[in-house]
Amino acid sequence: MTTTPCDGCGRPVSVAGGIANLWSFEKSTTEGLSLELVDGTDHFLCFECVDDLPNEATEADVDALPDRPPDEPIGRPEWAEGSDDGMEWAFAGTGLGAAAGAGIGLATGSLEYWFVTGAAGGLLLALLAERLSGDTGS
Numbered sequence: 095m096t097t098t099p100c101d102g103c104g105r106p107v108s109v110a111g112g113i114a115n116l117w118s119f120e121k122s123t124t125e126g127l128s129l130e131l132v133d134g135t136d137h138f139l140c141f142e143c144v145d146d147l148p149n150e151a152t153e154a155d156v157d158a159l160p161d162r163p164p165d166e167p168i169g170r171p172e173w174a175e176g177s178d179d180g181m182e183w184a185f186a187g188t189g190l191g192a193a194a195g196a197g198i199g200l201a202t203g204s205l206e207y208w209f210v211t212g213a214a215g216g217l218l219l220a221l222l223a224e225r226l227s228g229d230t231g232s
């Protein structure tokens with residue numbers, strides 16, 4: 095786990111490390127993201143600052159963001175939570191699909207074909223299920 099200072103408020107922001115975190119099913123601990131603004135500048139911002147930026151933000155908008163105490167916890171807007179859920183659904187679906195596909199593959203003797211087909215089918219079903227659950231949840 096590493097932290098990067100937020101360009102907006104100056105708080106240290108946890109960033110999840112690399113591929114190891116991508117494949118874990120833990121709730122992502124990343125609290126911010128890199129953003130390219132309309133004026134072409136890159137900034138690393140916590141979710142709260144991203145949420146505070148206007149549409150079509152520029153570097154001046156980032157500079158204008160208020161500083162926050164470094165020990166104030168970083169809140170996660172709903173859109174950040176939602177994207178995490180989507181990733182979990184996708185990974186779970188792909189894993190289940192691959193497992194089911196491998197089972198069919200073993201039974202039919204064409205393991206590779208069914209493994210890939212199962213994973214792809216699982217991913218599609220997961221995205222579909224995530225979309226449906228998102229519709230009823232909001």
Ligand SMILES: [Zn+2]
Nearest residue numbers: 100103140143
């Ligand atoms: Zn910030």
